Amino acid sequence: MSxxxxxxxxxxxxxxxxxGDGASGKTSICTRYAQDNFGxxxxxxxxxDFFSKRVMLPGNVQVLxxxxxxxxxxxxGPMLDKYIFGAQGALVCYDVTxxxxxxxIEDWVNLVKKYTKDQEKPAHLSLVGNKTDLxxxxxxxxxxxxKFAEQHGMSSHYVSAKTGDSVRLMFRQxxxxxLGIQLSKSxxxxxxxxxxxxxxxQSEADLKAAASAASKDRRRNHAKKSSVCSLQ
Ligand SMILES: Nc1nc2c(ncn2[C@@H]2O[C@H](COP(=O)(O)OP(=O)(O)OP(=O)(O)O)[C@@H](O)[C@H]2O)c(=O)[nH]1
Ligand SMILES: [Mg+2]
Numbered sequence: 332m333s334x335x336x337x338x339x340x341x342x343x344x345x346x347x348x349x350x351g352d353g354a355s356g357k358t359s360i361c362t363r364y365a366q367d368n369f370g371x372x373x374x375x376x377x378x379x380d381f382f383s384k385r386v387m388l389p390g391n392v393q394v395l396x397x398x399x400x401x402x403x404x405x406x407x408g409p410m411l412d413k414y415i416f417g418a419q420g421a422l423v424c425y426d427v428t429x430x431x432x433x434x435x436i437e438d439w440v441n442l443v444k445k446y447t448k449d450q451e452k453p454a455h456l457s458l459v460g461n462k463t464d465l466x467x468x469x470x471x472x473x474x475x476x477x478k479f480a481e482q483h484g485m486s487s488h489y490v491s492a493k494t495g496d497s498v499r500l501m502f503r504q505x506x507x508x509x510l511g512i513q514l515s516k517s518x519x520x521x522x523x524x525x526x527x528x529x530x531x532x533q534s535e536a537d538l539k540a541a542a543s544a545a546s547k548d549r550r551r552n553h554a555k556k557s558s559v560c561s562l563q
Contacts, residue, residue, distance in 0.1 A: 344395045345509055347502075348415050348454075350439045351424035352432040353403030356461040359492035360424065361400045364502055369493050376402035379414055386506050389518060394506045406438065415446040419509050420455040422501075423485070427460045428468040433475070440483055455509045456485040459501065464491040 349357045358376050362368050365382040382398040399418070405411050415421070421443040425432040440456060447454040458480040460471065480487040486508055488501040500522040507514050 339391060341390070341392045342395070343392060343510060344397060345419045345506060346397050346399065346417055347420040347422065347505065348399045348401055348418040348443070349422045349424060350401050350415075350443065351403060351422075351459075352426070352429075352435050352439075355403065355424045355426040355429070355432045356492050357400050357403070357422075357424050360422070360459070360461060360490060360498060361398050363492045363495050363498045365398065367495070369495075375404065376400060378402055378405065378410065384502070386503055388503070388507055388510065388512050389514065390512060392510065392512060394510070396502060396506060406442070411442065412446045415443055415454075417450070418443070418447055418454045419452070420457065420505050421447075422457045422459050422488075422505065424459040424461050425471065426462050427489070428462055428465045428470050430470040433471045433479075436479065440485075455505065456483060457501070457505055458483075458485040458487050460489045461492060463489050463496060464493045 349361060351357055353375060354373060358374070358380060359369060361380070361382045362370070365384045379402060380400040382400060384396050384398070386394045386396060388394060399414060401411070401414050405414065423436055423439050423443065425436050436458070443454055443456065458476065460476055476489075477487060479485075486504065488497065488504075490497045490501055492498060500519060503522050504514065504519070506512075
């Protein structure tokens with residue numbers, strides 16, 4: 332193979348729709364992915380919003396992801412079939428803290444299947460549990476999620492638009508799945524978002540002052556007769 336063959340970039344464009352109940356976090360997932368941003372304020376999507384992002388896959392495949400973020404309220408609307416038509420992938424989202432949003436997933440899956448059934452290739456379906464940062468408020472059991480994904484032949488994902496956890500990885504996996512490209516472990520690791528925690532940095536003077544206060548404290552405690560029994 333010549334050098335020029337190795338450098339040839341194959342360009343592909345994929346339409347991916349993002350569906351699911353209102354407030355499950357679809358716009359937040361898209362905003363996190365395309366703009367690396369997150370807003371706490373809920374602003375309902377009326378109709379739909381568009382996002383796009385390029386992703387490079389193994390084999391020099393450059394994908395332009397066209398992401399159609401469909402407002403949850405569109406479910407009974409006259410435009411939904413047009414929004415979904417031609418999608419190669421569908422992210423069907425629910426909120427892991429909201430059982431009702433999971434119960435409605437089946438309706439969304441059926442609609443995507445119905446509106447993409449005449450395509451050459453049916454849309455790739457992904458089940459997305461969002462808001463994993465609120466794990467302590469989880470209302471949908473992991474087994475339920477896994478069983479549903481398996482029954483409907485969907486890929487399975489858990490993300491947090493708030494922290495960014497697994498968002499990039501999910502879009503990359505979906506693009507690769509649609510194109511039948513295998514991602515290696517290192518490909519996937521490159522997309523695992525490192526969740527930033529603030530690190531307190533202290534000056535040398537602060538550290539000296541803290542050490543001196545601690546040592547004074549120790550001396551004071553030693554001199555005092557303590558009535559507290561500490562178990563170690
Ligand atoms: N804690 C937490 N909150 C989230 C997360 N994702 C979204 N939210 C919040 O959930 C609310 C709804 O998010 P949206 O992204 O607007 O929901 P949506 O699915 O686009 O809703 P519609 O446009 O009505 O269909 C907002 O207040 C977000 O800040 C998340 O991962 N964690
Ligand atoms: Mg929205």
